[in-house]
Amino acid sequence: MTVDGIKVFDATLRDGGLVNDFYFDDQFVKALYKANIEAGIDYMEFGYRASKKQFDPAKFGKWKFTSDEDVWAAIGEKDPRMKLSIMVDVGRTDFREDIKPRNESPIDLFRVATYIDTIPEACEMINYISGLGYETTCNLMAISKCTDEQIAQALYQLAQTPALAVYIVDSYGALYPKQTRKLTRLFHNILSPAGKEVGIHGHNNQQCAFANTLEAKELGAKWLDGTVYGMGRGAGNCHSEALLGYLDGKKYHVEPILNLISEWMLPIKQSGIEWGYNTSYMLTGLTNQHPRTAIAATKKKDTQFAEQLKFLSYQ
Template sequence: MYLLDCTLRDGGYYNSWDFSQEVIEEYLEAMAAAGVNIVELGLRSLKNSGFKGASAFTTDDFINSLPIPDGLTVGVMVNASELVGDTPQLEVLEALFPVSADESPVDLVRIASHVYEFEGALQAVSWLTDKGYRVGFNLMQIADRTEEEVIKLAQLAKEYPLDALYFADSMGSMMPDDVSKIISWLRTHWDGALGIHTHDNLNLALSNTLRAISEGVTWVDATVTGMGRGPGNARTEELAIEVAELRGKPTNLVPLMTIIRKYFKPMQIQYGWGSNPYYFLAGKYGIHPSYIQSMMADSRYDEEDLLAVIDYLRNEGGKSFSTATLNNAREFYSTEPQGNWSPQEAFANRDVLLLGAGPGVSRHRNALESYIKTHQPVVIALNTQTGIDAELIDYRIACHPVRLLADVEEHVSLPQPLITPFSMLPEDLQSQLSNKEIKDFGIHVEQDKFAFQKNYCTVPSSLVVCYALAAITSGQANRIWIAGFDGYSADDPRAIEMKKVLRLYKECSDLAITAITPTTYNLPTQSIYAM
């Protein structure tokens, strides 16, 4: 039984593989004490874009600088995409492994391969074996492959001198019975050592690993606290206990628990790996966990965005991560815009006060209410914002389908008409709003563009503020006052996005926007108290 810890490799997706020397040295001692056989110290790669720490490249010089405890085998991982890309495979291998295994601190090389890369990347096995390296192969995203496909992969693997053939539950979607099924299919032709690498979307990483062991798998992966891409992996601190029991040998967990307290728990609080309902849904629907990880690290994505993108990827497919796909998934309206209401009926030649969700509305409530009663602008509130007396609000505006679904009962109970792209909403949402007074104003999302039509608008993002500004502009209002747009810290992605939206709007419209409560945005500002 080989217990392999790949914290510095898989965990590096959270901290750009930038672990301090102090952490690595204490980690190595803890692994040796806990009965871990192999440590995969990181990736080995020729790609160099953006800063990444030493474990993104894991050179021999770096490994030689570390005090590797006796009896601990060192491994590195190579992505098959680098072996089957534009550069000839031999050239890549010679650059990544310039010396033979007897001159290198690396003993094990694992190749992570998608199914479509498998046959081409397998050719590297013979070269690495001839150089003296032990070689493992990790088959990714195998859970949704047919029996015929998996058996064919096993046939291919049988022709090469692999030390271990791994299968990875890349999407975290497998159940224990699925694990057994994959093993039985691989065993039709592959009679060498099998390994498993699990992800914890469904909180089954440990259970799936133990099922695999019971089915004869002898190579198992884990990471400290489960630190790994997406929700993470089987946890070393748990699997080490199980493996020690299977071996019938005691293990010393004190150094491991010490580094968890000192380093890994604080990092987990900072970076947030571990399963949650979003990763659970991603595992359930076979969505690549990097979508969830990217959205959770980006404050522009709130709960409604996360759920909407998951629903989009569930239907459209999200097995391979793509930033472009993620951006498209956030823009929910891709059909031709539809609408039957013209905002000119409500806003033409009127001053409009737009109320955001920031604390500035509640903080300056009395002054805002006094201004509204005296000057009677058209008052529009974003979503279900209730910072002032509801009787002073003329309209509410919303366009995010998931946010609307979450707020639908409140919208139905609120007295104001709702401006929304009603005829473009999902049918179930239309049904729930059927008794609500609706102003159906269509929306079309097109990057870097505002346009203002009679019954619909084009906006650069499905943010409700974009939709609101466009509706008011289409309505030929006299001017826009805004309150409750306090802003975010300068490095917050939401601030960057909002600044871009306002810049684009200024380029496309001559309608004046003035903030009358404090804001960090570059806008003309007046004080509500002087109005």
């Protein structure tokens, strides 16, 4: 199993934060950081740096607005074995005010998340943030809603930025392995000549997050997202422990993540924080739609799945 150039990326605080409004116990964050380093994880994402003008800090935990100081407080000294990341959404971050130059920050990488219709803004952010000395990637969300032509146009624009990689982000958990392979090829064909790599961020609505991640890797994707125990919006993500187990060897080690699951993830789930596959999420994945109706159904314990499908089919 070659892991040459692979970057296993832990997005637990970021995608997981979407299901607990970014309220994580400080001790958990420290434990996650330590476990990720021991597991050989290449990058750990410390949530979002969202605009405090747009979102009320009183209504969310700090990892929605992650400051450099929050990160320092969590990690103490920086461990050179693992790089650190923060996600910034196009239109939801004050990137010109809120990002200091890299040499004043613990952060190595900013991931710029965008929908297909705001690529120029994403490019602008990537260029600006790269200019501060950071690594950047672009995370192309809701990819299953885009045509190949739209994607190609976006990739040609992104290929001209300093972004290291562009991610296939299956926000709706709608992709099957075959489609993932097709997209990975399309991404590669346009990005490789520009010296850029491909990433994959799966959602588990149809229980394909892990399988799709493996398929993208098989075709050369290098940036592989996982979250511990799959913690993430709706049906959650590719489980880091499944991915690390698959890659396990000299570089990656699954045991630290298994211990983290035993000690932290199971209690977090038992406390009532909800994520993971269920039939409602399967149906939004199947119909290629935002999981919001499934999240609502799950919250109110609505299990009338045939009715849910009927509703989704008319969207």
